Amino acid sequence: xxxxxxxxxxxxxxxxxxxxxxxxxxxxxxxxxxxxxxxxxxx
Numbered sequence: 155x156x157x158x159x160x161x162x163x164x165x166x167x168x169x170x171x172x173x174x175x176x177x178x179x180x181x182x183x184x185x186x187x188x189x190x191x192x193x194x195x196x197x
Contacts, residue, residue: 157177
């Protein structure tokens with residue numbers, strides 16, 4: 155049971171790190187600003 159929890163924790167932790175990394179990359183690349191403009195136009 156403990157092993158399953160550890161594996162689950164590693165998976166969730168890895169996913170969270172990947173998500174943060176991708177999110178930072180997305181904002182840094184300027185895509186966020188473009189999407190924001192598109193949302194403002196479509197409103």
